[in-house]
Amino acid sequence: MTINVPPIKCQGIKTKLVEWIKDHSTLENTGTWIEPFMGSGVVGFNMRPNRAVFADVNPHIINFYNAIKQGKITAGIAKEFLEKEGAQLKATGEEHYYAVRERFNKEGEPLDMLFLNRACFNGVMRFNQKGNFNVPFGHKPERFAKAYVTKIANQIKYVSQATSQYDWQFICADFRQTISSASEGDFIYCDPPYIGRHVDYFNSWSENDEQELYELLSTTPAKFILSTWHSNKYRSNPAIEKYAYRFTILTREHFYHVGAKEENRNPMLEAIVLNYNPLPQFELQLEKQLALFEKSHKPQFVLYSQRM
Numbered sequence: 660m661t662i663n664v665p666p667i668k669c670q671g672i673k674t675k676l677v678e679w680i681k682d683h684s685t686l687e688n689t690g691t692w693i694e695p696f697m698g699s700g701v702v703g704f705n706m707r708p709n710r711a712v713f714a715d716v717n718p719h720i721i722n723f724y725n726a727i728k729q730g731k732i733t734a735g736i737a738k739e740f741l742e743k744e745g746a747q748l749k750a751t752g753e754e755h756y757y758a759v760r761e762r763f764n765k766e767g768e769p770l771d772m773l774f775l776n777r778a779c780f781n782g783v784m785r786f787n788q789k790g791n792f793n794v795p796f797g798h799k800p801e802r803f804a805k806a807y808v809t810k811i812a813n814q815i816k817y818v819s820q821a822t823s824q825y826d827w828q829f830i831c832a833d834f835r836q837t838i839s840s841a842s843e844g845d846f847i848y849c850d851p852p853y854i855g856r857h858v859d860y861f862n863s864w865s866e867n868d869e870q871e872l873y874e875l876l877s878t879t880p881a882k883f884i885l886s887t888w889h890s891n892k893y894r895s896n897p898a899i900e901k902y903a904y905r906f907t908i909l910t911r912e913h914f915y916h917v918g919a920k921e922e923n924r925n926p927m928l929e930a931i932v933l934n935y936n937p938l939p940q941f942e943l944q945l946e947k948q949l950a951l952f953e954k955s956h957k958p959q960f961v962l963y964s965q966r967m
């Protein structure tokens with residue numbers, strides 16, 4: 660499967676897991692794809708649903724995609740903007756980067772966010788306690804070379820075309836509101852921040868949020884997939900045993916690269932939690948698990964592992 664990469668990047672982006680999620684999701688023709696933690700949008704965009712609600716508490720993400728949907732940002736407009744700003748970056752380096760950052764933190768212009776997101780250190784989005792973008796310069800004054808600008812313009816073109824072809828809404832909302840709006844036949848894909856891992860102004864995530872998320876998902880009439888981490892070399896995700904045990908859990912190994920050294924490649928077992936049984940061949944295993952559950956009165960724990 661060719662994955663279409665979106666024009667903005669964020670922490671915890673699921674580009675590498677899209678295919679796995681797609682293989683296990685199931686959206687009815689008449690249903691709405693509901694994504695309460697859209698981030699970059701890479702998962703839902705690649706599902707290409709006819710109807711979708713993409714939500715996030717970060718207003719800058721939502722403004723950016725609404726600007727594309729409304730035609731205020733097109734591939735041509737972004738190209739022209741990045742060429743102009745890129746030339747200034749080439750001329751004055753970090754001085755220009757920090758001038759754009761200051762301008763963005765005053766005015767919140769979506770094109771400035773695109774520039775910062777693609778020129779900052781590690782290509783992430785991080786906001787401080789005042790809600791200001793605070794990622795330092797990525798130290799590449801020649802960042803916006805012709806080929807790179809064309810690549811970004813094509814990523815925008817892809818989203819522009821999709822928003823005019825499909826009924827996609829972008830809303831700034833807390834997950835509680837978004838999940839409560841789901842009906843039977845809809846499909847919810849949840850990718851919340853991982854506790855303690857992606858912490859910033861729009862990504863603060865507490866034990867209470869985690870608990871409320873599972874409570875809401877337990878009562879939704881829609882089907883859902885929730886992405887989370889299962890375990891790494893040092894510890895396991897306590898939420899799996901605490902809240903996710905009653906659902907189907909699939910795991911898959913994923914490597915996060917921290918630095919260049921081989922020993923810093925940390926294998927992480929990623930999990931998806933589902934409120935349905937995704938594949939018929941799992942039926943038998945599930946029945947066995949249920950029989951065990953009835954015998955032991957222990958929580959049902961259905962875990963299927965897949966290796967990449």
Ligand SMILES: C[S@@+](CC[C@H](N)C(=O)[O-])C[C@H]1O[C@@H](n2cnc3c(N)ncnc32)[C@H](O)[C@@H]1O
Nearest residue numbers: 671672673696698699715716717833834850861
């Ligand atoms: C791990 S990222 C999602 C990444 C996304 N799946 C991707 O592949 O790009 C989590 C997102 O949740 C958003 N978020 C954090 N707290 C939220 C809340 N209470 N309600 C809605 N969105 C929230 C953050 O702004 C962030 O964009």
